[in-house]
Amino acid sequence: MNQVKQTKRTTIYDLAELAGTSASAVSAVLNGNWKKRRISSQLAEKIMRIAEEQGYALNMQASLLRREKSHIIGMIVPKYDNRYFGSIVELFEDMARARGLFPIITCTRRDPQLEVEAARTMLSYQVECLIATGATDPDRITEMCAAAGVRSLNLDLPGALAPSVISDNFAGARELTRRILKNSEQRLGKMEPLLFIGGRGSDHNTAERIRGFRGAHADLGVAVHEENILACGYAPEKAEKALDERALGGNALPKGMFVNSTISLEGVMRWIRRSGHLDDRSLVLGCFDWDPFVTLLGNGIEMVRQDVPGMLNKVFELIESGANKPVVIQVPPLIPEAQEA
Amino acid sequence: MNQVKQTKRTTIYDLAELAGTSASAVSAVLNGNWKKRRISSQLAEKIMRIAEEQGYALNMQASLLRREKSHIIGMIVPKYDNRYFGSIVELFEDMARARGLFPIITCTRRDPQLEVEAARTMLSYQVECLIATGATDPDRITEMCAAAGVRSLNLDLPGALAPSVISDNFAGARELTRRILKNSEQRLGKMEPLLFIGGRGSDHNTAERIRGFRGAHADLGVAVHEENILACGYAPEKAEKALDERALGGNALPKGMFVNSTISLEGVMRWIRRSGHLDDRSLVLGCFDWDPFVTLLGNGIEMVRQDVPGMLNKVFELIESGANKPVVIQVPPLIPEAQEA
């Protein structure tokens, strides 16, 4: 506070000089193990006072270079545009800090190239562990980490080479589909096969959800029409375009729809609005993911809410247990009480 | 890839030994200035090949310790639970990387204590610049940064000690209020004073928005009722509770409402739903912030969308210009086309 401009930042050597002692005593005092190093509490207090006065801040780079463990934990995440990833990131930061770790997070926009670059950068920063959330190529990341002797875990989408924590997509999708079919029966008087829209056919979650979707149809004796399975990608525009195309060709569009994410739901709602179905109460929707406004959309849209705290608990359990085997842990999603129509 | 387990990570010394050369040649080659250091392209290629084979990753801690500039840029952000902060973070990461900077972001949950701790940690990581987004105590952060000789900027909420980039809250709120009043006239046949809900009375943005709210009322000759200004905080529950309390005491609740954030709108919509007004088409709402689902809520809710790219452009302009004076730059928000009711 005294100096207005400081070209150089204060180091332990500066503090040592001011205190008339050695840098190593300063280091011992400031990192808290001065009792073990037998520094007198007099000197300790003096050093702490001076550090305070000078506004000393540790140089983490120097500290980390010397220490064996970095206590940095990294996470890559596809997007920040929905509540699911938002809450993952927020809670992850919290849980990491509660464990004395420093979280660094980076957003890779579902871009495999960016994922690899981000992982490489995080390894440069000496992360002790890297969580790949919803990665398009999780095994690539696991390999990079393994080569550097760093642990890695997959979250949301599983990989074959590292432990993975994911939602129980199959069970969640089956229950969601069952609910949409039941609502559809109730509102339309009959049970018709649903439309599935959103997600990538190539990703594990989407595949499992489609399996659950088929399963629920089978359970209730309803045949699935292949032309009604539109794994068109996640972006709203893609869902909108897919519905346009589906509406043009073939049979009439189903009244009931299973939407594979809130972000796809955005496109679906846009399409519904544009095509004049907004007040069509006969549309029966369900969404695999949760957003508070969707509840309020007023069309009785069913949602599945992925259990973020549950998933992150498993993640930290895995980290703490040191397990490295490529298991897949499935966390059941939460299914809120049925919505009124 | 060759070794299954590596206890130690590969360093430039390992590579030097493998290449039969010196660490300094390896360093020069790998950080790209080997031409300046007159390393032959033969040796350069050899070193790069070996580095690739060994899966070498730079130790950033060591590199940063030696270099003068860290190229790390930090941002603190209050929450990840809305589109506004989500897009700020996503675009910030992008723009930072495009400029060769490494972004680190941390979420401080509107907690002043956490803000200070996060800032201190970022300073330890040698950030070159710290962006305090929506900070509750931005000047405290600026002081900490100044003491360490680090630049800081405020985003979203202004401070008195560093340059600030914020939305033009006054103009945005005035226009939003004007639109709600006009919609209200159109739908209800008359223009009645609105309710203002959400935000903290103590924060600059809320104060400015209230000023714009009053201004638009005055412009249109409508008197504002003080009991209708509820700066109850941002959380949905707070908005819900505030409406409950307001509904109990005093006059009838206004039909028109200015909601100060999407997160408060969540609470407002919950209240509306719970109190049986969900299908009440006479409710006329506007929200200072944008969310795609709000458009689809179907009640013709007006929105103001803060110009995130515009704001971040200003932020990086300030960073690049090196300006340090505590100016406040106001970026006009975008007001989408009026919604049909």
Place this chain on the structure above:
DNA sequence: AATTCTTGCTTCATCGATTGAGCAAAGTTG
């Protein structure tokens, strides 16, 4: 009084990458 133990420090090597200075060999010039 001589020995051992304890206290309270300091010294110095180290972590891995960077870079100014320096040096030998090859190439060029007068």
Place this chain on the structure above:
DNA sequence: CAACTTTGCTCAATCGATGAAGCAAGAATT
């Protein structure tokens, strides 16, 4: 062919924090 320049590297100090090893002075023990 001597003097100078250029090429292509190596050496060694350095960034700031850490902690094992060591050392001097005083306290306790025999």
